[in-house]
Amino acid sequence: MSHLLFEPLTLRGVTFRNRIWVPPMCQYSAEHQDGTATPWHVVHYGGLARGGAGAIIVEATGVTPEARISAQDLGLWNDEQRDALIPVVDFMHSQGAAAGIQLAHAGRKASTYPEWGTEHEGSLPEGEGGWRTVAPSAQAFPGLEAPRELTEAEIAEIVAAFAASTRRSIQAGFDFVEIHAAHGYLLHEFLSPLSNTRTDAYGGTLENRSRFLLEVVDATRAEVGESVPVLVRLSATDWTDDGLSLSETAELSVWLKAHGVDLVDVSTGGNVLAQIPVGPGYQTNFSAGIRERADIPTAAVGLITEPFQAEHILATGQADVVLLGRESLRDPNFAIRAAAALRHEIDYTPAQYQRAYK
Numbered sequence: 001m002s003h004l005l006f007e008p009l010t011l012r013g014v015t016f017r018n019r020i021w022v023p024p025m026c027q028y029s030a031e032h033q034d035g036t037a038t039p040w041h042v043v044h045y046g047g048l049a050r051g052g053a054g055a056i057i058v059e060a061t062g063v064t065p066e067a068r069i070s071a072q073d074l075g076l077w078n079d080e081q082r083d084a085l086i087p088v089v090d091f092m093h094s095q096g097a098a099a100g101i102q103l104a105h106a107g108r109k110a111s112t113y114p115e116w117g118t119e120h121e122g123s124l125p126e127g128e129g130g131w132r133t134v135a136p137s138a139q140a141f142p143g144l145e146a147p148r149e150l151t152e153a154e155i156a157e158i159v160a161a162f163a164a165s166t167r168r169s170i171q172a173g174f175d176f177v178e179i180h181a182a183h184g185y186l187l188h189e190f191l192s193p194l195s196n197t198r199t200d201a202y203g204g205t206l207e208n209r210s211r212f213l214l215e216v217v218d219a220t221r222a223e224v225g226e227s228v229p230v231l232v233r234l235s236a237t238d239w240t241d242d243g244l245s246l247s248e249t250a251e252l253s254v255w256l257k258a259h260g261v262d263l264v265d266v267s268t269g270g271n272v273l274a275q276i277p278v279g280p281g282y283q284t285n286f287s288a289g290i291r292e293r294a295d296i297p298t299a300a301v302g303l304i305t306e307p308f309q310a311e312h313i314l315a316t317g318q319a320d321v322v323l324l325g326r327e328s329l330r331d332p333n334f335a336i337r338a339a340a341a342l343r344h345e346i347d348y349t350p351a352q353y354q355r356a357y358k
């Protein structure tokens with residue numbers, strides 16, 4: 001019996017062996033605080049590839065030092081960082097998985113204490129290695145230091161930084177890139193009227209609020225050429241009445257498609273404090289909405305944990321790909337488990353492990 005989960009997907013020049021992918025998840029394990037990957041990244045991403053995922057998207061990776069959420073984030077603003085990612089990518093490829101990377105700027109949510117290993121939370125003071133954050137407007141995210149408003153010249157520099165990191169991603173061997181425009185980080189801050197009160201060409205109408213993201217998309221596409229897929233992660237809604245809504249993000253997705261984006265990774269929230277009705281598959285309807293209204297491939301994410309649930313999301317046309325985050329941390333072999341549950345034969349269970357499945 002055929003199952004959509006195991007049907008290959010082709011985007012431009014890349015064919016993915018299945019549609020069970022791993023979304024970007026910060027590891028806060030660049031322990032030298034220089035943005036460089038460590039053995040943790042080789043083992044972590046390698047294990048996910050060995051477990052049968054079709055693609056793995058490496059965690060939010062800062063395009064400049066100030067773009068990082070914490071000093072423990074990965075970065076890709078120099079060639080040493082690129083070179084440290086090569087063994088990570090090579091091992092993922094040796095296991096048959098496609099390798100993606102999420103390029104990111106954390107905006108007003110940058111310069112925070114690491115998620116663990118400290119009693120502190122919130123903004124990391126400048127005296128302790130923190131830095132002044134930037135945003136579309138000088139409005140703080142609740143609980144964090146107030147950012148500084150970016151000038152138009154600085155916006156252009158950040159577009160160029162995304163392009164330079166994209167170039168290094170391709171040099172490191174990544175098959176595709178994802179631009180992080182979700183979760184209240186810089187590009188989402190520009191998209192949302194709740195965090196963007198600018199009166200220049202980057203604020204006001206949806207078209208103006210989208211300008212920065214579309215410039216990043218254009219610069220990324222120019223860098224990768226025609227055969228490399230470019231993905232964008234969006235927060236489809238701010239979960240508030242006056243914030244970003246599905247109708248706006250669906251319209252934006254039409255423009256993303258026209259600018260050469262191949263798939264929208266549909267998440268939600270993160271820009272303001274809001275009540276989010278969290279439950280199994282709680283964001284898949286937003287993926288379905290964008291897929292239908294913008295006629296663009298989408299990925300669904302958020303509390304997808306079961307093989308039949310994942311298959312159902314694809315079978316009902318809500319998405320082209322499912323992303324499993326925390327479930328992949330609990331079980332890096334989820335794709336192999338799903339194949340067994342659906343009685344679907346796959347030929348990429350590692351030879352070393354096959355006796356475990358006889």
Ligand SMILES: Cc1cc2nc3c(=O)[nH]c(=O)nc-3n(C[C@H](O)[C@H](O)[C@H](O)COP(=O)(O)O)c2cc1C
Pocket residue numbers: 023024025026027059060102180182183233267301302303304323324325326327
């Ligand atoms: C440890 C951890 C780190 C995360 N880091 C990122 C990240 O770097 N970029 C991002 O877009 N989302 C990040 N997320 C969100 C996940 O990609 C995903 O959207 C979210 O966990 C919901 O999916 P799930 O219910 O399958 O875990 C992170 C989530 C977790 C649990």
